[in-house]
Amino acid sequence: xxxxxxxxxxxxxxxxxxxxxxxxxxxxxxxxxxxxxxxxxxxxxxxxxxxxxxxxxxxxxxxxxxxxxxxxxxxxxxxxxxxxxxxxxxxxxxxxxxxxxxxxxxxxxxxxxxxxxxxxxxxxxxxxxxxxxxxxxxxxxxxxxxxxxxxxxxxxxxxxxxxxxxxxxxxxxxxxxxxxxxxxxxxxxxxxxxxxxxxxxxxxxxxxxxxxxxxxxxxxxxxxxx
Amino acid sequence: xxxxxxxxxxxxxxxxxxxxxxxxxxxxxxxxxxxxxxxxxxxxxxxxxxxxxxxxxxxxxxxxxxxxxxxxxxxxxxxxxxxxxxxxxxxxxxxxxxxxxxxxxxxxxxxxxxxxxxxxxxxxxxxxxxxxxxxxxxxxxxxxxxxxxxxxxxxxxxxxxxxxxxxxxxxxxxxxxxxxxxxxxxxxxxxxxxxxxxxxxxxxxxxxxxxxxxxxxxxxxxxxxxxxxxxxxxxxxxxxxxxxxxxxxxxxxxxxxxxxxxxxxxxxxxxxxxxxxxxxxxxxxxxxxxxxxxxxxxxxxxxxxxxxxxxxxxxxxxxxxxxxxxxxxxxxxxxxxxxxxxxxxxxxxxxxxxxxxxxxxxxxxxxxxxxxxxxxxxxxxxxxxxxxxxxxxxxxxxxxxxxxxxxxxxxxxx
Ligand SMILES: Nc1ncnc2c1ncn2[C@@H]1O[C@H](COP(=O)(O)OP(=O)(O)O)[C@@H](O)[C@H]1O
Ligand SMILES: [Mg+2]
Numbered sequence: 001x002x003x004x005x006x007x008x009x010x011x012x013x014x015x016x017x018x019x020x021x022x023x024x025x026x027x028x029x030x031x032x033x034x035x036x037x038x039x040x041x042x043x044x045x046x047x048x049x050x051x052x053x054x055x056x057x058x059x060x061x062x063x064x065x066x067x068x069x070x071x072x073x074x075x076x077x078x079x080x081x082x083x084x085x086x087x088x089x090x091x092x093x094x095x096x097x098x099x100x101x102x103x104x105x106x107x108x109x110x111x112x113x114x115x116x117x118x119x120x121x122x123x124x125x126x127x128x129x130x131x132x133x134x135x136x137x138x139x140x141x142x143x144x145x146x147x148x149x150x151x152x153x154x155x156x157x158x159x160x161x162x163x164x165x166x167x168x169x170x171x172x173x174x175x176x177x178x179x180x181x182x183x184x185x186x187x188x189x190x191x192x193x194x195x196x197x198x199x200x201x202x203x204x205x206x207x208x209x210x211x212x213x214x215x216x217x218x219x220x221x222x223x224x225x226x
Numbered sequence: 227x228x229x230x231x232x233x234x235x236x237x238x239x240x241x242x243x244x245x246x247x248x249x250x251x252x253x254x255x256x257x258x259x260x261x262x263x264x265x266x267x268x269x270x271x272x273x274x275x276x277x278x279x280x281x282x283x284x285x286x287x288x289x290x291x292x293x294x295x296x297x298x299x300x301x302x303x304x305x306x307x308x309x310x311x312x313x314x315x316x317x318x319x320x321x322x323x324x325x326x327x328x329x330x331x332x333x334x335x336x337x338x339x340x341x342x343x344x345x346x347x348x349x350x351x352x353x354x355x356x357x358x359x360x361x362x363x364x365x366x367x368x369x370x371x372x373x374x375x376x377x378x379x380x381x382x383x384x385x386x387x388x389x390x391x392x393x394x395x396x397x398x399x400x401x402x403x404x405x406x407x408x409x410x411x412x413x414x415x416x417x418x419x420x421x422x423x424x425x426x427x428x429x430x431x432x433x434x435x436x437x438x439x440x441x442x443x444x445x446x447x448x449x450x451x452x453x454x455x456x457x458x459x460x461x462x463x464x465x466x467x468x469x470x471x472x473x474x475x476x477x478x479x480x481x482x483x484x485x486x487x488x489x490x491x492x493x494x495x496x497x498x499x500x501x502x503x504x505x506x507x508x509x510x511x512x513x514x515x516x517x518x519x520x521x522x523x524x525x526x527x528x529x530x531x532x533x534x535x536x537x538x539x540x541x542x543x544x545x546x547x548x549x550x551x552x553x554x555x556x557x558x559x560x561x562x563x564x565x566x567x568x569x570x571x572x573x574x575x576x577x578x579x580x581x582x583x584x585x586x587x588x589x590x591x592x593x594x595x596x597x598x599x600x601x602x603x604x605x606x607x608x609x610x611x612x613x614x615x616x617x618x619x620x621x622x623x624x625x626x627x628x629x630x631x632x633x634x635x636x637x638x639x640x
Contacts, residue, residue, distance in 0.1 A: 049634045052546070054546060054632065054633045054634040054637065055632055055633075055634040056632070074545075074550070074551050074629065074633075075550045075551060075552065077633075078545060078548050078549060078550040078551070078553075079548065079550065081545075081546060081547070081548050082547065082548020083548075087546050087547075089637075093539075093543045093546075093637065094543075095540055095543060095544075096245075097241060097242075097244070097245040098241065102241075106544070106547055107547040107548055109234055109238075110544070110547060110548040110549045110550075110553065111548065115233065115234050115237070154547070158548070
């Protein structure tokens with residue numbers, strides 16, 4: 001599903017450049033549940049953003065669903081994101097003036113689905129994350145855990161191949177963290193590839209494979225036996 | 227184009243407009259004000275123009291009036307300060323010499339007399355005229371007719387009186403036609419009553435009697451007080467005025483450079499001055515209107531730019547969810563176009579409303595200062611379309627800004 005070979009990424013900082021990813025090799029097959037761990041600043045988000053086509057890389061090859069990502073213009077990237085990828089962010093990133101239902105339905109709008117059908121599908125996914133009764137609430141009327149579940153519903157609504165989550169539980173307390181992880185496990189059980197960043201051992205322990213990053217290189221890659 | 231008719235597109239725009247109420251209002255006011263000013267200024271300018279047109283309306287605008295004063299230069303043995311009069315001979319000569327240029331020529335004699343009807347009386351201007359006067363300055367007759375050629379040939383004792391004279395001398399609801407009034411103890415039969423023009427009126431409330439009658443009654447011989455001349459289509463009226471004055475100077479042995487001997491007014495020239503003023507007004511109107519419009523459009527652009535910055539994060543989210551740059555741009559541009567369109571239409575509506583109020587308050591009755599203050603619909607349409615096009619173009623700037631950065635940079639924005 002995701003194949004990364006000798007991936008390098010630097011950020012220009014003034015005249016210098018900060019070498020963040022220093023030759024990453026990673027292969028994630030369809031249906032895997034992978035967590036990336038590492039201290040702050042080790043390059044986890046950078047890696048996930050490249051995988052999510054939100055940012056470009058400097059060197060190395062990246063294949064998404066067998067397709068080499070190269071000279072990608074923003075239009076193609078947008079279409080690939082819409083088709084293959086679902087995002088869950090630490091800060092939820094819901095649109096504040098749209099209801100939970102409208103937020104979940106938004107990716108389907110960009111897919112070109114009719115409004116009625118779109119709201120129908122979005123409602124099904126809200127039901128799936130247990131928030132059917134909150135469909136017409138604005139994000140600021142929801143708790144952190146509820147917001148993140150709305151965000152997960154939004155990530156899933158287009159039936160992507162991969163769900164990318166950057167510290168999805170980072171802003172949540174332990175009970176809501178568990179419910180969110182439970183949800184991600186369920187999704188994975190249904191066959192979706194899930195790729196999570198975390199720095200919490202308990203969270204990582206609930207995934208099937210843990211990749212550890214340090215200073216821009218992978219230092220370990222182990223299966224958890226789940 | 228399909229996206230234009232998609233209810234979802236509008237749903238999105240409605241959402242974002244409602245979300246950003248403050249800037250929506252500011253934007254709308256900016257553009258509204260511009261087009262409102264344009265409509266009102268153009269309408270007011272038109273109203274003023276119509277007013278001037280009305281003032282000159284009853285007059286043939288290519289008229290020249292000529293009279294005599296006294297010489298200011300000695301010439302051919304004559305002292306300066308000599309007084310002299312125009313004569314019928316002058317008219318014959320001018321008519322012959324300028325047969326191509328002169329269209330109408332009305333010699334006129336005037337005096338003022340006591341006018342009596344039974345026990346009522348008043349002092350009024352009495353004017354000896356030819357029927358041609360009616361062609362130079364249209365007489366608005368409310369009863370009867372104006373003087374005709376028969377009156378001239380027969381030297382009839384008939385008269386045409388102003389409405390005010392009729393009201394002053396006659397009892398209410400009396401038919402004046404066929405009644406007699408006394409001027410200088412001579413009976414004249416009333417054949418017509420006219421309503422004087424509210425505007426340019428050289429004669430005041432006058433009694434018009436046939437020129438030939440006037441000649442005899444007031445013993446004027448072949449002398450003439452003054453004359454009105456109108457030119458044929460296409461004649462350079464100023465040149466004609468100069469030429470006629472020169473001919474008259476020769477006829478009356480007046481020095482060619484004498485400035486005082488003849489008085490003349492060239493109505494065409496006077497109107498030209500006012501037309502020039504109106505053109506200036508129009509130019510100013512356009513200048514102010516267009517400048518305001520452009521300012522309005524830039525205000526929109528600026529506000530869009532600010533909102534796009536405020537909405538960078540939102541745009542980042544949308545892009546992460548699969549919005550293509552084109553879709554993002556379309557939405558921003560459409561928002562801009564939608565706002566300018568609504569604001570423009572409101573501006574036109576309010577402008578029209580103000581013009582309507584102007585018409586009601588200032589445009590009615592004889593003392594109206596603005597007459598029919600209107601704007602050309604094509605002109606407003608052009609201004610409107612320009613506005614929308616500018617709105618589109620200016621919307622492209624923030625739209626472009628929103629999509630050049632990487633989605634991740636947009637998302638990082640707080
Ligand atoms: N846009 C950027 N410009 C410059 N430096 C960046 C940028 N994004 C991240 N970095 C730097 O790259 C390093 C890795 O960042 P990141 O991938 O966010 O780490 P993590 O998610 O593991 O905490 C950090 O030192 C961070 O400061
Ligand atoms: Mg991070």
